[in-house]
Structures are given as C-alpha cells and as structure tokens.
Amino acid sequence: xxxxxxxxxxxxxxxxxxxxxxxxxxxxxxxxxxxxxxxxxxxxxxxxxxxxxxxxxxxxxxxxxxxxxxxxxxxxxxxxxxxxxxxxxxxxxxxxxxxxxxxxxxxxxxxxxxxxxxxxxxxxxxxxxxxxxxxxxxxxxxxxxxxxxxxxxxxxxxxxxxxxxxxxxxxxxxxxxxxxxxxxxxxxxxxxxxxxxxxxxxxxxxxxxxxxxxxxxxxxxxxxxxx
Numbered sequence: 001x002x003x004x005x006x007x008x009x010x011x012x013x014x015x016x017x018x019x020x021x022x023x024x025x026x027x028x029x030x031x032x033x034x035x036x037x038x039x040x041x042x043x044x045x046x047x048x049x050x051x052x053x054x055x056x057x058x059x060x061x062x063x064x065x066x067x068x069x070x071x072x073x074x075x076x077x078x079x080x081x082x083x084x085x086x087x088x089x090x091x092x093x094x095x096x097x098x099x100x101x102x103x104x105x106x107x108x109x110x111x112x113x114x115x116x117x118x119x120x121x122x123x124x125x126x127x128x129x130x131x132x133x134x135x136x137x138x139x140x141x142x143x144x145x146x147x148x149x150x151x152x153x154x155x156x157x158x159x160x161x162x163x164x165x166x167x168x169x170x171x172x173x174x175x176x177x178x179x180x181x182x183x184x185x186x187x188x189x190x191x192x193x194x195x196x197x198x199x200x201x202x203x204x205x206x207x208x209x210x211x212x213x214x215x216x217x218x219x220x221x222x223x224x225x226x227x
Contacts, residue, residue, distance in 0.1 A: 007078030015102040018175070022100035027115055030103060032077035034118035037062065038070050039125035042079055042096065047133075047195050050083040050095040098187070130199055149194075161211050171202050 012023040025033065033039060040060055045051060051059070053068035060067065071094050074080040079097055086093035103123070109116040134155070142150060162170065178198070185193070 006075055006081065009078040009097065009101065010099060015105075018100065018102065021179075022102040024102045024104055029077040029079060030115060030118045030122070032073050033079060034121045035070065035073075036121070036125055037066070038074055039122055040129070041067060041070055042074060043126070043129045045080060045094060045096040047197065049195075050086060050093045052091040052093055054091060056094075130197070133197055134199070167202060167204075171200075174200060174202075 007026065007029050009023045009025065009029065012026055014020055015022050015024050033042065037060070041056055044056055044059060052064075053071055054064040056062070056067040056071075057064040071080060075082075075094075079101075080094050081097050083093040083095040103119050104115065106116050106119045109119065137153070138155075141153070145153075178200075
C-alpha cells in the first residue's frame with residue numbers, strides 16, 4: 001500500500017561496487033536529489049553534521065525558506081531526517097540519513113532519459129563540491145590550520161600500468177583500510193577531531209595505450225606452447 005512517509009533507502013539493493021555496504025538510490029529519490037541546491041545541502045550535512053535550515057542558508061547564501069523547502073523534499077526521498085536529539089526550539093535540526101548511498105550506473109539507463117540526466121547532474125555537482133573543498137584548503141588552509149594539520153594533509157598522484165584485475169585489487173585494498181576508519185570514527189568522533197574529506201580516484205587514462213607484450217614473453221610463450 002502506498003505511504004506518504006520518507007523513502008526507506010536501507011531496503012534498496014547495493015551497488016556492484018560496494019555490495020552489502022551502500023544502497024542504490026531508486027528513481028524517485030534520485031530525481032529528488034537532482035537539484036544543485038539539494039546536492040549542496042546534502043553535501044553540507046554529510047561533511048559538517050546536523051544543521052538547521054537557517055544555518056544551511058547562511059552557509060550556502062540562500063534564504064531559510066528555500067533551504068527548508070528543499071530539506072523537506074530530501075526528507076521525503078529518505079536522504080535526510082530530523083535530528084531529534086537537538087534542541088526543541090522553533091527550528092528543526094536536520095542530519096543526513098545514516099548509511100552510504102550510490103547513484104545508478106548511467107550505462108544501465110536509456111540515453112536521454114530523466115534518470116540518466118539526473119545521474120549526470122548529481123555527478124557534476126559532487127565533482128564541483130570536491131574540487132571546491134580541495135581548492136579552498138590549498139588556497140586558504142594555512143590561514144585556518146596549524147602545522148599539525150598542514151604537515152599531515154596530502155595530495156598525491158601515482159601513475160601505474162595495471163590490468164583491470166590489478167586495479168580492482170588495489171581499490172579493494174584501499175576500501176578495507178577506509179572501512180576500518182569509517183567503522184571506528186564515523187559515528188563516534190574523537191574530541192578535537194575535525195571534518196576531513198578523502199578523495200579516491202582510480203581510473204584508466206583516456207589517451208593511454210595497452211602495454212605491448214614483450215619480445216621475451218612472446219618467445220617464452222612460443223617455446224612452451226603445447227603441440
């Protein structure tokens with residue numbers, strides 16, 4: 001039977017990338033998120049924790065009426081919820097609904113469909129947000145943080161030649177390490193901790209060519225080939 005309550009994202013299937021960990025947004029929730037301001041609101045709550053509509057409005061340069069409206073839409077989509085542990089004043093506090101989400105694989109969606117366009121919009125906003133956060137740190141971090149943070153923060157680029165299986169194994173190893181820290185600190189941060197963002201990008205370069213088989217390998221294969 002139909003319900004007017006928030007969507008239950010925990011009942012959605014996981015992505016093939018993180019089976020048993022994340023939940024792929026259904027079409028209705030994806031379309032609700034596919035609005036630039038809603039993605040920004042969702043990112044703010046994800047990165048900085050619970051806020052009121054007024055607090056979000058101040059951070060994002062929007063009116064509290066606008067952020068309040070979009071928060072209600074995100075609530076219906078199951079993406080945010082009221083934080084009932086906060087004060088009981090006139091304004092409600094909002095938090096991101098716990099749990100990891102994933103957007104559908106665009107390859108599985110018809111070209112030009114509303115769902116595929118929604119995926120593109122959300123992806124673009126997430127990329128913009130990551131770039132903005134990193135650029136802010138690079139340009140202004142030394143005005144905000146002490147050496148204890150500046151000496152440990154890092155941005156590395158590593159170039160390798162890998163097969164799909166090797167890259168998959170590398171990413172799986174990284175996921176194991178990240179999950180250890182997520183389980184330990186996501187819901188129970190240590191006093192004195194700050195919001196920290198970690199970006200992981202691992203992908204084949206568009207203008208690269210496959211590694212050719214070496215002459216020695218070819219000779220070995222030829223001499224060991226069964227008749």
